[in-house]
Every structure is written in C-alpha cells, then in structure tokens.
Amino acid sequence: MNNRSQNNHSTNQQHFLGAPSNEIPSNSVGQSQKVQQQNKDEQSRISQNQHPNNQEHSQNNLDQIHQQHGKHEGQHYNPLQMPCNWDIARKHALSRKTTREKQKDPTKTLSVDTCPCCGFEVDREEIPYCSNPMALSFLGSGFTLFYNYLKYCILILFITLLTKQLYNLYTNYQGNYCSQTKREKLEGHIVELPFCSDSWFLKLSLANKLDNRQALEHVQILNFINIFIVMGVLLYFRKSQRQIDTDIDEELLTPADYTVCVKNIPIGLGLDYQWELKHMFETCAVTGEQIIVKKVVLVYDIEEIIDIEKQLDLLIDKKKELIQENNYNYHHPSVEEIDKKIEEKEHEVHHLGQEYEKENKKFAGIAFISFDNEEMKTKVLNENPYTQLERMRSYWNKGKLPGITEKDLSWHNQKLFIEQAPEPNEVDWEFIHVKTEEKISKRIKAWIIYILVESAAFYTIYLIAHRVAKYGDEAREEEIKGKLDHDTMLKINILSYAISLSIVLFNKFAVAKIVHYIVDDEKISSKTKFQISFVYKYASALFLNAAIISFLVDIVILKNVEGAGGFLQNESQIFILNALLPPFIWCLDPWSLCKNIWRWYIIRKGEKALLTQQEANKLMEEPDYLSAKRYSDIMKTMWFTFLYGTAIPLGTLFSAFGILIYYYVDYYNILRRRTVKESISIQLSTEMIEMLEYIIVWSAFGEMIMTYAFFKEISLIDVALMVIAIIYASLPMEDISEKLFPVVNNEQCKPYDEGSQGFDTDYDRENPITRNKAIEEWNKKQQVLLNSNNKIQKFYQQKDQYGYHNDDHFGRK
Numbered sequence: 001m002n003n004r005s006q007n008n009h010s011t012n013q014q015h016f017l018g019a020p021s022n023e024i025p026s027n028s029v030g031q032s033q034k035v036q037q038q039n040k041d042e043q044s045r046i047s048q049n050q051h052p053n054n055q056e057h058s059q060n061n062l063d064q065i066h067q068q069h070g071k072h073e074g075q076h077y078n079p080l081q082m083p084c085n086w087d088i089a090r091k092h093a094l095s096r097k098t099t100r101e102k103q104k105d106p107t108k109t110l111s112v113d114t115c116p117c118c119g120f121e122v123d124r125e126e127i128p129y130c131s132n133p134m135a136l137s138f139l140g141s142g143f144t145l146f147y148n149y150l151k152y153c154i155l156i157l158f159i160t161l162l163t164k165q166l167y168n169l170y171t172n173y174q175g176n177y178c179s180q181t182k183r184e185k186l187e188g189h190i191v192e193l194p195f196c197s198d199s200w201f202l203k204l205s206l207a208n209k210l211d212n213r214q215a216l217e218h219v220q221i222l223n224f225i226n227i228f229i230v231m232g233v234l235l236y237f238r239k240s241q242r243q244i245d246t247d248i249d250e251e252l253l254t255p256a257d258y259t260v261c262v263k264n265i266p267i268g269l270g271l272d273y274q275w276e277l278k279h280m281f282e283t284c285a286v287t288g289e290q291i292i293v294k295k296v297v298l299v300y301d302i303e304e305i306i307d308i309e310k311q312l313d314l315l316i317d318k319k320k321e322l323i324q325e326n327n328y329n330y331h332h333p334s335v336e337e338i339d340k341k342i343e344e345k346e347h348e349v350h351h352l353g354q355e356y357e358k359e360n361k362k363f364a365g366i367a368f369i370s371f372d373n374e375e376m377k378t379k380v381l382n383e384n385p386y387t388q389l390e391r392m393r394s395y396w397n398k399g400k401l402p403g404i405t406e407k408d409l410s411w412h413n414q415k416l417f418i419e420q421a422p423e424p425n426e427v428d429w430e431f432i433h434v435k436t437e438e439k440i441s442k443r444i445k446a447w448i449i450y451i452l453v454e455s456a457a458f459y460t461i462y463l464i465a466h467r468v469a470k471y472g473d474e475a476r477e478e479e480i481k482g483k484l485d486h487d488t489m490l491k492i493n494i495l496s497y498a499i500s501l502s503i504v505l506f507n508k509f510a511v512a513k514i515v516h517y518i519v520d521d522e523k524i525s526s527k528t529k530f531q532i533s534f535v536y537k538y539a540s541a542l543f544l545n546a547a548i549i550s551f552l553v554d555i556v557i558l559k560n561v562e563g564a565g566g567f568l569q570n571e572s573q574i575f576i577l578n579a580l581l582p583p584f585i586w587c588l589d590p591w592s593l594c595k596n597i598w599r600w601y602i603i604r605k606g607e608k609a610l611l612t613q614q615e616a617n618k619l620m621e622e623p624d625y626l627s628a629k630r631y632s633d634i635m636k637t638m639w640f641t642f643l644y645g646t647a648i649p650l651g652t653l654f655s656a657f658g659i660l661i662y663y664y665v666d667y668y669n670i671l672r673r674r675t676v677k678e679s680i681s682i683q684l685s686t687e688m689i690e691m692l693e694y695i696i697v698w699s700a701f702g703e704m705i706m707t708y709a710f711f712k713e714i715s716l717i718d719v720a721l722m723v724i725a726i727i728y729a730s731l732p733m734e735d736i737s738e739k740l741f742p743v744v745n746n747e748q749c750k751p752y753d754e755g756s757q758g759f760d761t762d763y764d765r766e767n768p769i770t771r772n773k774a775i776e777e778w779n780k781k782q783q784v785l786l787n788s789n790n791k792i793q794k795f796y797q798q799k800d801q802y803g804y805h806n807d808d809h810f811g812r813k
Helices: 011-018 035-048 052-057 059-072 086-095 133-139 141-174 213-251 273-283 303-325 333-359 374-383 388-396 436-480 486-520 527-557 567-588 590-604 613-620 627-644 650-672 682-692 694-711 716-730 733-740 752-758 771-788
Strands: 110-113 181-186 189-194 259-263 293-300 363-371 417-420 792-795
Touching (some): 086 613, 133 141, 141 627, 141 682, 213 694, 213 716, 213 733, 259 374, 273 363, 293 752, 333 771, 363 374, 388 417, 436 486, 436 527, 486 567, 527 627, 527 682, 627 650
C-alpha cells in the first residue's frame, strides 16, 4: 500500500483511496490537463453552431447514438469483478498511455468511448517522438521541466569541455610523464619501472603532465573561469525553468490557481466547518477587500477506513484461495458466501465515509479553500504570511500560538497557516492527515534506517574495492618479478571490471529499491515532496558508492593515484560505466521486458489467472514513470564529473554524450513505454537545481584534493575557489535569479465558475471522503454541457463500488 509514488496500492485500497472514478472525463493523476483547453474551445464553437437547421440535419445520427447510449445504461463497472474482463483491461491500457485526447469537430456526430475505470478516452493521439518536450505540457509542467533540466546539464558539460577540458586533454596527450621510468630496488636488483601503467586512460589524465607545472597552473586558471561561467548558466537556468512553468500555467487553468491550503484549524468543535471557514475567509482574511469563497474541501483522518480496506484485501485473497480449491467454480456456495462479506465491507467503507462528511467526524484540521479568482487567492496569501518559527512554536504549544496579533487570522488562539495549495492529484490523500509528531518520528526513523543501510552497503563495497585494489597491486608486483603470466593477469583485469560492474548494477537496482521502501514509510503528504526526499537519499547513496569509496581506498589508504589499478584507472572505468550503463539499461528497459513476459504468462491462464478487474487493468498498463530515479541518475553523474573532471578530463566528454543519449532514450520511454500517473510541480525542479549547484563545491574540492594528492600542497587559487564555492552554495540563488531575470505571468484572470468547467479534476473529486458525491454532481454538470451540443456524446459506465439495495449511492448492482 505504501508504494504510492508508483501507484502500487493494495488491490482494494485503490478502489476507495487511489483509483480514480470513471464518471469524469479526466480525473486521474497527471493525465489530460490539456483537454480543458479543448473543452473550452468546443464550448465556444458549440454555442455558435446551435441552430435549428444543424440540429435537424443531425437528428438521424443522434438517434443512433442514443440507441448506443441505451445499451451502455445498466452496464456497471465492478473493480473487484472475477474473472476479469480482458477487453476492459486492454481498453484501460490504451486510455492510460502517454497520449493526448484527440481534437473533436463539434460539427460532426461523434461517440467517444471511455475507460470505465478511469474515465479517459480510449482513442487517443500519439505524440511524435521528434516533438518538443513542451508537447508533454498536458501532464503538467514537471515533465517538460525535467527534459529542460537535461538540456542544461548537457550545455554545462559542453561549456566545461570548451573552456577547460579540451585544453586539459590536449596538454595531457602532449605530456610524457607516464612514459618516463624510475629506478627502484626489488629483491636485491635495480629495476626500471614506469611512473604510470601503460593505459590510454592514464595518458589522457592529469598524471601524464605532472612534470609540466605551467600547464597545471593554466588548468587551475581555466577551472576558475569555468566555474564563474557555470554559475551564470545556473542562474539563467532557474529563469528558464520558471518561464516554462509560467507558459504552461498560462495555457492551463487548474484548481490550484484558485486554491489555498489552510492548516492548524482547531478540531473537535462540533461546528459546520465548511460554513465557518467560508464566512471567516470572506469577512476576515483580507481587510477592505471583497473575497468570495467558492468551495471548501475538508481533509479527514481515514486511518479507520484504511484498516477496513486491509480486511477487504484479506477477503479478496481468501476468495482466490476458495476459487482455486473448488476447481475454479466462481459460483460455488463458499465463493458466493465470501462475496457477500466483501460487499458488506464495501458497504461499511462507503457509509463510514458518508458519516465523516455529514458529521465532520475525523476532521484533520486541514482544508482546501477555492476563491472566485486567482487575484483573490493571491491577496489572501499576501495578507496572511507566516514563518517556520511560528509553525514550530505552534507545534510545541499544541496548536496555540502565544502573542497572536489582531492582524493574524486565528481561530481559538490557533493561527491559521495559509499556503499555496498543491494540485489535487499531487496531494497524497492517504497521508495528508497524518499528525506532525508522527511525521517527525517517521522521518527520523527513515533517516536512521537509511544511514544504517547505506553504511552497511558502503562498508561492503569498500571491503570489496579494497581487496580488489590490493589484489591488483600484488599481481602487478608479481608481474614485475616475472612470476605472473599474461593469462593470469588478464583474468585479474576481467575480475576487476566485473566487480566494478557489479557495484554499479547494485547501485542501480538494489539501492533504488531499498531507498524506495525507506521513503515510502515517511508518510509524506505530497508526491512532489516524496520525489524530493527520494532524490536526496538515492543520489547521495549513488554518489557515495561510486565516488567517495574510490577516493578513500585508492588515495587515502593505498595512496595509489596514478599506479596500476590505482585511482585514475579505476575512476576512468567508472566514468565509462556511468556514462553508458544508465542509458543502455533504460534502452533495454528490463522493467517493461519483465512486465511484458509476466503479462503474456497471466493472459494465457485465462479465467485461472485469478485477478480482479482492477488488478488486470494494472497488469495491462505500462510500468509507472518515476521522475526521481531519473533525476538521481543525472545528479550522480554531474557531481561525479565535476569532482574528478580535472584529473580525468575524458570523463567530462563521456558524461556529456552519456546524458545526451539518456535524453533521447528517456523521451522515447515516456512516450511509448511508460504510464504517467503523477502531477509534478516546479518545486521538484527547483530543489534539483539546488542540488545541481553543488557541482561548484565538488569542482573546487576535486581541484584541491588532486593538487594535494600529487604535490602534497594546496595552492592559493584552490583555497580561493573553495571559499567562493561555499559562499555561492549558501546564497539564496532562487531569489537572486528572480531579481535578475523576472518572469511575467500574463495569465487571464477568469472567474472560478468559468475556469472550473475545464478542470480535469478537483479537490473534492480526489478527496476519498467527498469523491462519490462530488463526481455525481460533476456528471450532472457535464451532462448539461453535453446536452447543449447534441453532436458529441461520451458514454460513462457507472462504477459499481458500493452499489447495494437501499443505499443512496449512485451505483447499483
């Protein structure tokens, strides 16, 4: 249930908490935001084509459509249906592909087929592979921002190549330090040994010009210049991301444009919270201004419902066992008996939700309040600021805030903390109600587990790397003595490569899985924050395992920098693996391959597959897309490159082309081999730029440790660069970028009633407690719009979740 970042909820928890309902055109996470603009265009065209002649001309076709509509009435989608209907599952898979809904001609009679599970249209339009990533804007800004992030990383690497690394590579190639020999005494004999092993990696590294101090000083100066250029690019990069987010925001109106999130509301007052909050914000939130509240959506503590749905999961598993025991007889008395128990649990969940809403039971002290226009929302936010210190003081005083002033919007001595609301499908409704003290304890626990697990992994990899390095040194000594044959040395080199590859694969697969489980347990309230936490932990683990271990083993302990099997040779190999392996793995895509094989195997079993309809729908989808894994891959590569780029300039070239390949492979994957279920805000991209800016620090630190490793000294220019890097990392670069490169939002201010017609979802339609009622009301509004244009008809199958006799729910069995 906790793998919610990939929407892998337990079977029946989806059906109340996670799975979107079918009655709305587009209410699932991350999909079809762009359809709102199409709907608005259609509505305007519809109003211009409402003439008697047009209606009379299309009457015959309408009769046929209404006959088809009659066929759909009475058909109800049951997410727990067994055996599953594979046709519905295939329809669901088509509707969830990363594709746009097709443009519709309002002058033609159309019937639009939708998925009964999620309400998305089945017949969709593919996005061309050669398209600009702005084509993904209908998913929200987060995905377009990621590909712009890749572009700027590639740009930064090529700028570094031009300003510093080409000269570095040229002078390394022209050097002759590695071809020189030194005389050493070995077993009573004087032998001549080369300074470096015979390797192209070392000939193109800093080691090959250690005797050319002038060239080394020139590289330091070029590094200094390059750092300032990269600083400027990073500042403008922030502006570029804000501009893209603003352009997409101007194109799309979403519920968050009108909504604030209000926290620290006193609970247990026995009042009508919706009316009270509406009245308070209309009269007290902004002085001297008229404020109109259009909607108040309360957040509830749904732990009790989650517990019941866990019981429902157990009943489903028991039903599968009984079906199997009774030779796949779905109508066996024991199976029908447990079906009744499943219905009772569903009925209990539904009525418990109704009770919460009617009596405001389990109210969690959080509400989403939508205003009549965006200007009102902005005024409310500007007039009611708060600080993190106030949040902390309020927490320590159990919600109360000493020293509240008349200007503070408060209720029962509790200051209301008002902030910009995330998008409805970005909220994790399963965890948003979790109390602050539980969140703190969960995150402390997560960090402790992460540190322990990462320490164990780090130490294990360290022991392996240390043993391999020692083995290589011993073998090299034996070879010098003439006691080691060529075949044995070849085997040792192959073993070294194999272990390096194993470490990289361990980082790629095992570490990702471990971090995912750790972050899942943090109970984070939004999917963007979940991904930020994931990237911080995963990228740090990748960087530690790939970069820091080699530094400790080869430089600190063995003090083998340029020798055979030393630091430069090992890190050059890792540069190649880091550059080529991630895009190769994503191109091969073992996740899709495994799912395709498993899907083929399950479908062959037919009715013996024992899947609910919901599970079959999930099986037919493509694997879920998780931005955090991609950001982590790129972050590790950028940090690694700038840390060791001075010593191994060839690595910058590998990294630049590696990320370039990664860009095209990942863009193909998201268009053809992934399902997108999450809406990601610009907050993730902003945090990733903050992490990316540490390349300045890593570059300065890498320059310093290489100078010390080779010459046992630290130059003045290295110290100056380190100081500048630390100052840069400490400054509020986002604020500075906004001052230097302001971005103007030209979005037209539309009233909520007009803008909401194009919303693909809303807070009440995503909230698991208010969802059913909100969807029913939404359907009525949509039917009015459809009836105003008798040309376009969408057919919705009622979702049979809680449809029982004597139940006032819209579904009916």
